[in-house]
Each structure stands twice: as structure tokens, then as C-alpha cells.
Amino acid sequence: MLKYRHCHQIVTNKEDMLLDKLSFQELYTHSQEDIKNKINTLLDIVKQYSPLTILKRCYEEIMRFCVIYKNQSANPDFEILLNILPYLQSIVYSVKLNDNPKETIEENIFQDLLETAKAIHMSSNILLMFDENEKTNNTIDKLQLKARLEWLNVKGKRYRCHELIHLQELLQPHNEIFIKTFEMSVADFIENLKNVEYSIIRGYFEAWEILREAHQKFCKNADDNPALNIEQLFSLQMDDDRLNNAFAKICGYDLFDLQVSTNFSEKLLGKFSCGIGENENFGVGKYAYLPIKKIPVSEKPFLKYQDKYYCFEIQSLYDNLYRNIERVILEENPSYQNKWNKIQGKTCQSITVNLFKNILPKATYLENNYYLSQDNWIENDLLIIFDKVAIIVEIKGGKFKTKSPITDYINYKQSIIKLLEEPINQASRIETLLEKDSEITFYNSNKNQNDGNIKYVLEKSEIEKVFLCSISLDNFNIIANNVPMLKENGFNIPHNVPIWGLSIDELRVYSHLFEQESLTFLHFLQKRAKASNSPEIDLNDELDHLALYFEFNDYIQHTKELMNEKNITNITYYDYTKNIDDYFIKQDRYYNESEKPLKPQQKMPLELRKLINLIQAKKQTGCFHVVSSMLDFSGNGRDFLIHLINTVLLKQFSTKKLQHLNIIDISAFCLQDNNIIYIQQDLDDLVYASMLIANQPLRYCLKMYFDSENKIYDIDIQEYTIEISDENKIKYANTIEMLINSRITQQQAHKKKIGRNEPCPCGSGKKYKKCCLKYYE
Structure with a gap:
């Protein structure tokens, strides 16, 4: 079976990648020799001219691209050009100019310079694919390759x-x-x-x-x-x-x-500037003058030349x-x-809490929590609780190693351990304790277990979903977002638990796009957590997950269906973040309000969005479960859900009888002013009967209140529990029979025959042949 690249609706066979790999191996030796010649050519040109004229022409070339190409990111030459300018500036830092360098560079010489720099960049990408310590036909592991390619090619940590x-x-x-x-x-x-x-x-x-x-x-x-x-x-x-x-x-x-x-x-300018030929490291060693190394501009972004900056x-x-x-x-x-580290940690935590509060303003936030595990005190940075959902957050302000993963891969991996593996394992301890014990007691400090020191008692019964979250100050999301790859490479990441590793930069994006949209955000987090343990999907960026959620909703299920359809083993998605990128690019102060696009979000009927907003505003127990059940519908399913509600409203208006609406695993009722008069016991019986049909001991009931014009104005959520027993099935037998008959009659009204292997319309979750078929044969 083959791998495919999935670009929007285009699926491309990647068999030719095998041929590409073979050609890379053949080119490797040639690239090593050729790159030395190109470096010498580049240095000869740079030495002849004023650095100002070279760097200005490079800048002007970037501006030309901005004018010609509306979508610069779609042009690979533009991306390379963005890398070439700081690379050439680093070359300037590392060479001695000829006497009396020329003030103007001829256009043909400049184009030769650009082409040479591009060739060096491309050859560097080939070198990255092989292990420098092994024979040239040994490729490196996937994690190391991703780290190297990001180092060389990716610029821009945040919008x-x-x-x-x-x-x-x-x-x-x-x-x-x-x-x-x-x-x-x-x-x-x-x-x-x-x-x-x-x-x-x-x-x-x-x-x-x-x-x-x-x-x-x-x-x-x-x-x-x-x-x-x-x-x-x-x-x-x-x-x-x-x-x-x-x-x-x-x-x-x-x-x-x-x-x-x-x-x-003057002092600040001096600290962040470098003069001509002042850098002595970039031009020495195995990768002399190659962008594979850490370029000097990354530490000294200002050029000092002739007493100016x-x-x-x-x-x-x-x-x-x-x-x-x-x-x-x-x-x-x-x-x-020490003071810097202390303030940095406190500030990172404060930023994280504020960003989450913008998404989940009605949640409970517990900071700096101490708890006991095997008689040892352990600290948790942040615990967020919202409607039976717990987000366990560990925050790391430590520095991700800035040396190149090509020359210092060991320390690069050590950074992943410190900033992702360790905090995720620390967060998982709470999840493990919660599975084992009925409650966890959190304390204000690690001094004692006195009642006065108790901050919060988290009971297992109040939590249905747990998410483990690691927040880092430094952005390394191309690695952090791919948990299956980390597990393959020997990192100690907990298995089969929902893991979410991201930086403050990505959290800032989520805080903006999900502002005050708590329930939609938690639904996304549910899908994101599902993806964290899915080896089928290979993404290069944390925001790819969000973009795919906007596009496909359950993007892991979509991926599995596509793989089955095409008989393939792996899918890599590209270019889905375009709408998100465009939105944030145009949030700059340089754009007028009229130029700014609408906020990216999932498509859904306006009526459904209004219903979710009403549920969110009341924040009743079960609100996440109810909204999640509705948002699990994708595309036409959401339109059909609104159609069902409208159908119930019309039917109730004519019959004056209350209709039960079964939405996956919740019961819903449309209560119309001056039209439906109902007995609460009858409504309760319908809910309990639905629970017994589906063998569901807990169920939420959503009441939707409509005015005389059938416009929704309020909601109410109630939690129902019942023991699944023969005694209760006998007690509610009449209501159960009525519901089953009603659902099957409705199904048969749309189809002449219900398929034996189709889900039973009674709502039990079983196949029709193993459920209600026997009653109708």
C-alpha cells in the first residue's frame, strides 16, 4: 500500500516519492562537493560589494514578490527568499570585504548571487536527509528529519x-x-x-x-x-x-x-548588532557558511556598518x-x-490562565495545587474544571535548545523531554490517581494535610472527561503536536490518554478564535485529543488540527474513511490553515476593517449556533455533553437536526401532543408557548423509557422553549439517572413500546424496509436484526 498527500479535495499518489528518495541518495555525494564550490562563489560576490546594497536588493526582491503574488506562501521561491536575506546577512557578519567595495551591485551579478544562495539552500535540504555519522545511504529517523527541516526552512513562531x-x-x-x-x-x-x-x-x-x-x-x-x-x-x-x-x-x-x-x-543597538567579519564561528567547521548551522543573525539581528545600525x-x-x-x-x-526564572514562570502561568479564561470564563481555575502521591508531595500548575471536564495543565517557561538539531540532536531531544515529556507525565499522575481513587485532595501548600490547608477536593464522580495539557513558552509545535511519532522514537509519553502539547503562541490563537465559545472549544479539544493517539494522521503544525476540525469536524474519522476508500496507510494534509493564516495576517494594524475577513469557524445553521449560545449562556450541568452530541453531526447532519426540530414544532402545532426527539444519546423536547400543555411525569417517562431502550443509566434532557412564532428564547438541561433492571423495564413497558413503534414507523415512512444490519431506529445502538426486528416478523 502507498502513502498519499491530501491537499483539500485532491489526493495525489506519492509513489514518485520513492524515486525522489533514490535520487536524493545519488545526489548526496555530489551535493557535498558542489556545495563547497557554491559557497566559494557566494563569498567571492559578497566580498566585492557593500553589504547595504546586497541586503537592500534582497529586500526589494521580497517586496516585488509581495506586489506580484497575492498569496506569497503559495510560491516556494518566496519562502526561500525569506530565508536567503538573513542567511546573506550572516555571511556578511563572517567575511572580510575587499578594499573599496562597490556601492551598487549589477543586476546580473545579483541574480547570480540569488541563484547561488537558493542552490545552497536546496543542497542543504538534501544533506539534512542523511545521517552525518553513517554511510550516505542511511537516512535518519522521521523525528530527526522533521526537526532538521523545521530548523532550516521554517521562520515565524507566531502571527x-x-x-x-x-x-x-x-x-x-x-x-x-x-x-x-x-x-x-x-x-x-x-x-x-x-x-x-x-x-x-x-x-x-x-x-x-x-x-x-x-x-x-x-x-x-x-x-x-x-x-x-x-x-x-x-x-x-x-x-x-x-x-x-x-x-x-x-x-x-x-x-x-x-x-x-x-x-x-546606543547600548541596546550595540548588544544586538554585529559588524562586518566580526563573527568567527559561522565560517568554520564541517558546515562552514551553511544555513544548517545556527546563523549569527538569530542572536545579532542588527548590522553595524560604518558607525550606523x-x-x-x-x-x-x-x-x-x-x-x-x-x-x-x-x-x-x-x-x-533566579529572579528572572521566578518571574518568567509566574508570568507564563498568568498568561496561560488569562488566555484560557477568555475561552472558558465560567470555569473553575485552581493554580499551584499540591497533592500527595505515594506519600510524596507533587505540584500541579493549573487545574481547570468545567461541567464534568477537567483540563490538567502543566506550564513550562524553560528555554528550548537553540542549537541546530543537525549538530546537537542529543540536546534537542533533551529539550523535548524537559518541555513536553516530563510535564505530560506529571499531569498524567492526577488522571491515574483519579481512576484509582474516589477523590483527590488538593492543598494550598506542601506543608501539611490540615483542613485549613485544603484548597479543593476533586471527586471522581464529578468528572467525565480528562485532558492532559502541556503549555510551553518556546514554540516547537512541529514536534509537540505529533505524539505517535514521539512514542515511536522512544519518548515516555502516556498511552491511550488524551494529550495536548502546545505553546503559548497557539493558545493565544485558540483564545482568539474560541473567545467565549466554551462548549465549541471543548468539542474541538475532544477531537484534538482523539488525534493525539492516532498514527493515521501526520500533521506539521498544531493549527493544522484546528483547520481540519473546521473543515471535517471529526477529522480522524474522515481520515480513516478516506484511507479505507483509497486503500492507503497514511495521509498528510497540506494548506488547510490558509483561512486561519489569512485571518490573522489581516489582523495587523496595516489593514482596514473592511479588508479583514470573518473569523474562521465551523459551518453550521444559524439556528444551531443560536441554540448552542443559549446553552452556553446558562452553563448548566450536562451542557458540554448536550452540545457535543449536537456538534458530532457534520455537514448535512446539522441541517437535518434543525429540520427535525422544525418538523417537531409543526407536528406539535397540529396535534397539540408533545413529541420526544432523540438526539444520539440525549432526549430533547420543544416546548411551545400557548400550544403545548404537558404533564412533567409524561415527559419523565419518555426520558426513562429511552434510557432503558439504550441501556443508558445516565441521560441528559434538553428542553427548548419557543415563543408563539416558534423562535427559541430559553433552554433547560436536566440530568436523569435510572437503574437498568427488568423491574424498571416492566414499569415503563408501555412507554417503551410506544417509543419503539413511533421510531420504526417514522423510519418506515421514509424507507419501505429497514435493513437488517442498519442501526435500530429505537435508539438502542444495536443492529436492527439483533433488536426490534423480531417484533415485526
């Missing part, structure tokens, strides 16, 4: 609209030491970052717009003053400061000059900025280490 709030929240508690180290406040630093971002992202286009307007004005002046010569016409606009500034940006380097666009302190690219600045600030502060103030 740009989240960058500054991320830094603000993390750095503000350190404001005092920040001022001491950098001679400016965190608030001033953030405001100046806005200026850098604006200059690089919008300044170029804004300057060209000013030049366009100036050209139009020049033409108008020429028409209005035919006697003036060109010099005189130019003189009319010479004092226009906006025009002069635009010329300095387009024809000079003011767009990138940090002493023009910001008020950064320049920033040409925003993503490399943002990706590592918080950790770079941490590094510099602790180098300058080593005694601050």
Missing part, C-alpha cells in the same frame, strides 16, 4: 499581530532590570519596535506612493507653467520634506537605518528577541538569574 503583545507581557515584569541593562524602558522599547516594523513592512510602499504623488504634481506644474525649465520645476518641490524623506528611503538606506526610524539606546528583516528579529534579551540581561546581571 505578527501577536508579536508585540507577547513581548509586552513577558518583559514588563522585568522593566527595572531592563532599564538598567538597556537604558530605556520596556514601554519605550515596544513603541520603537513598532517603528521598525512599520518602516520595513509599510515604509517601502508608502515612500513609493509619495514619489508617485510628487510625479503627478510635477506633471501638473509643467502643464500649468510651460515657460519653466526642468530645473525650475524641480525647485518647486525641493523643500517638500515628505518627498525628500521618500527619496532617502527608496534611493538610500533610511528604511533600514535604526537611528532614523527609532530612538533605541541597520535592520533589513523583521522575522529574524522577532523569532528570537525575547530569548536574546534574556541572554543579554543575564550576561550583564548574572545574580538576576
